[in-house]
Amino acid sequence: MSDFDAVVVGAGPAGSTAARELALGGARVCFVDKAQFPRSKTCGGALSPRVLRRLPTGVDRLLRARIQRAVVTFRSGRPVEVTSDLPMGYMVHRKEFDLWLRNLAEEAGASIREGVAVRRIERIGSHFLIHAGRERIRAAAVIGADGANSVVRAQMFPHVSHAKFIGRVVEVPWNTESRRDTVVVDVGRYPGGYAWAFPKGDRLNVGVMMEFARAGESSGALEAFIRGLPGIAAGASASARIAPIAAPCGEPVACADGGVILVGDAARLADPFLGEGIYYAIRSGSLAAGALLAGSDGVDAAVRYEAAIAEAIWPELRAASRIASLFHRAPRWWHRVLSRMPGSLMEYVAVLAGEESYGGLLRDVRDRLGAVAGGWLLPRLGFSRDGAILNN
Secondary structure (H helix, E strand, O other): OEEEEEEEEEHHHHHHHHHHHHHHHHOOEEEEEEEOOOOOOOOOOOOOOHHHHHOOHHHHHOOOOEEEEEEEEEEEEEEEEEEEEOOOOEEEEHHOOOOHHHHHHHOOOOOOEOOOOOEEHHHHHOOOEEOOEEEEEEEEEEEEEOOOOOHHHHHHHOOOOOEEEEEEEEEEEEHHHHOOOOEEEOOOOOOOEEEEEEEOOOOOOEEEEEEEEHHHHHHHHHHHHHHHHOOOOOOHHOOOOEEOOOOOOOOOOOOOOOEEEEHHHHHHHOOOOOOOOOOHHHHHHHHHHHHHHHOOOOHHHHHHHHHHHHHHOOHHHHHHHOOOOOHHHHHHHHHHHHHHHHHHHHHHHHHHHHOOOHHHHHHHHHHHHHHHHHHHHHHHOEOOOOOOOOOO
């Protein structure tokens, strides 16, 4: 039996961040992943500018594209183009990015178990016994960083809701030199979501995000989107992979209890508007490590972590959920607004850059709607007549 202060289940961005910061803080930490690294990951691989501020130095060599142009279409037509002097985002291959973070955690002193699946977690007094492969690992705390289909969540938080969205993603060879700094986003035929095309050097990452309940329509939606993209061979969608996108359904879910902490997708901490999970994975992994290092025991750490998430992340996800709801009620109308005022997209870019909050963006949207349509529209969109944001 091995003994550690903490065991991190999952070595993606959330788990590797938590393991690295715990090790740097002097904790004895082990992180376990069922995969052997490097491993593939079904993901768009987009990093928002605010992510880079929270990453260790050295990430620049992994960036495959700097995005400074966005083309937004409605059902593959009516393109609206917006350019920016500063990058709107960055593209990485998750196989390279996750391996880099995993290696940094190991270099910091974390012990790694690869290719080992966690079978069972037992709470024994104030400690936990983690059955990982043929090994038993004893720890004072457990961090569940094992994604949307988290084993830790299923065993320790069985009542947490399922993922709200699914993504269907494929990467294909691509040789269109003129669009290496451009993302294409299509709306209008993807209930609750959108389609994207992200350049990564000689590859193009193409995918759709849709409501989980409409997963059966995702294959046809992806195929239709790909037909509207130049330079992609027919049948490319056949090799697409599908994965849940763990955005919350509106309200916070339980993410910590008596020495067990959930981070990233396992805690349902993904952007319900864009589907972005990497920023919240790294942010929550860091908050989990800080709570464990500051806490007197696992119970105290869990309380600290929940308070930190409630302050730093949930207000943003609530506001993002409201913005997503407003947009997906009438994507054609919003696309028309964007075509008339393309500069308004830069307000959203400011959110991705960390210069604006989703809460601030939601207030701006509310004020514009009130000014354009008058007070009659606000209640229909979930605002009171004086502009206050309602909870329903």
